[in-house]
Amino acid sequence: MLLRTEVEEMDQRHDRTKYHLLALLELQAECYEAVVARLGVEHEHQLNQSAQWDADERAALERRNEEGLAERDSALSALQEALADCQRRLDESETAEEKLRVAYEALEKEKDGIYENMELLQQAKTEVEHSLEAMTSERDSVMDNLASLKKDYDFVVASCAKLRVDMSLADLEHQNELTRLRIDNDAFAAELRRTLGKLNASEVRLKYLRSLCKSAGLGGSVENGEDYQVTRSVLAMRKT
Secondary structure, eight states: OHHHHHHHHHHHHHHHHHHHHHHHHHHHHHHHHHHHHHHTTTTHHHHHHHHHHHHHHHHHHHHHHHHHHHHHHHHHHHHHHHHHHHHHHHHHHHHHHHHHHHHHHHHHHHHHHHHHHHHHHHHHHHHHHHHHHHHHHHHHHHHHHHHHHHHHHHHHHHHHHHHHHHHHHHHHHHHHHHHHHHHHHHHHHHHHHHHHHHHHHHHHHHHHHHHHHHHTTOHHHHHTTOHHHHHHHHHHHHHO
């Protein structure tokens, strides 16, 4: 927009300069004719020289005018190229703006999602903190129970050690008692064998006495089981 304004101002200045020069040339021509008419022939040479100078100056002015026009055309071409480049950049900026708008909307949606995730994370963090507090309390309770169990375990270990000592002493006493019982059993067995030997001898003797009783006519007493009376009778017979 600024380039367009500058080009328009340059065109206006160029047109004003051109019109001014043309007006000067016309004024110069009028002056020349007036001077020629007034001064006459003696100044014709000077006027011709002045006309030549004017022609040279006009040619220079026309040349500068052509150069100015060429510069204006070049500036106009540059302006058109700049305008085309600006239009292209404007189109690109509009496209980029559309892309930025779409990206901004996507970022807004992503931001909303991030806020939601942050809220969920905050809730999860709160739940984790509560769970951690509960776990800490439970851990303290478990540690207390563990300490109590350790005390019970130490007591049980001490009791087991004492029990092992007591069992060792009881086992030793049991072994001693068992040895003593074995000795008593052996003595009882020996006594029993002696008693059985005596019993067998008594049974042999009893059979002998029964046979004597039968021969003496005391069978009824023997059959009735009156061994003691039979024995006394046999002893009395032996005495007589």
